[in-house]
Amino acid sequence: MIPAAQSPLVVEDLDVRIGPVDVVRDLNLAVGRGEFWGLLGPNGVGKTTLLKTFAGVFEPERGGISLDGKRMDERRRRDIARRLGMLPQHTHYAFDATCLETALVGRHPHIKPWARESRADHERARDALADLEMLELAGRSCMDLSGGESRRLALATLLVQDPQVMLLDEPTNHLDPANQVTILNVLHRQVVEARKSAVMALHEVNLATCYCSHVLLLYGNGEWDAGPTDELLTAENLSRLYRCRVRLIDDGRQRVFAVAGGFDRQTR
């Protein structure tokens, strides 16, 4: 087992609260290289708030976060941006730029202020757009994209940034099932082949089962559970998590979780 100190993202004794919502109490976690963590919990439990805390942009009540062995609050923002990147839940583009120019913004933490992006930076941006099946849109304005295309462009920009730690807030938002699989395959390759570390908030439990090596479950009132996906993603835990009855369906080829309401009606 990798010692926690060598994990790119280490969370120690963390208490997070927003308004009246107790997000976590005493959270301890080490996200290692090659680990893909799923962050699951009901609406409003604090997944986005916790990701923002991991990114160093939301202040915890207690405890701290270390990035590559150094406390986050001792690092400069530019240094953090070279090591950690976040895909926010919503994608808004403030400037009318092409998709290629927008993706190139991901290189900014790596180049000197006022310097131009290099040929290698351009190649990296084109490769990321190609990975997200968006190369044909490279010259299109980012203002003219559909919801799903905007989402894929935001993810391409994150790939161009190339951080060790990726924080992903519902990356599959706005995407049809095929595109969900496309982008999760890209992210999974980043994690497994390039040995990156990812924490991804999502609501699609069956995608978490397929892609995540570990899960962090937020139950509300500061309660949480963390560990390997195989151990923690059970019908019992999911029923408690979402406060509705969840069943495991296993046809011998695939195991899927289903909310029992609709399923019960079909099989009665």
Ligand SMILES: Nc1ncnc2c1ncn2[C@@H]1O[C@H](COP(=O)(O)OP(=O)(O)OP(=O)(O)O)[C@@H](O)[C@H]1O
């Ligand atoms: N700036 C704020 N001030 C006060 N409360 C806030 C603020 N931002 C968010 N909240 C509240 O904090 C709680 C947690 O919000 P958060 O967005 O982290 O939840 P979430 O688990 O990501 O939700 P969802 O699954 O719906 O995206 C919610 O009740 C939300 O209304």
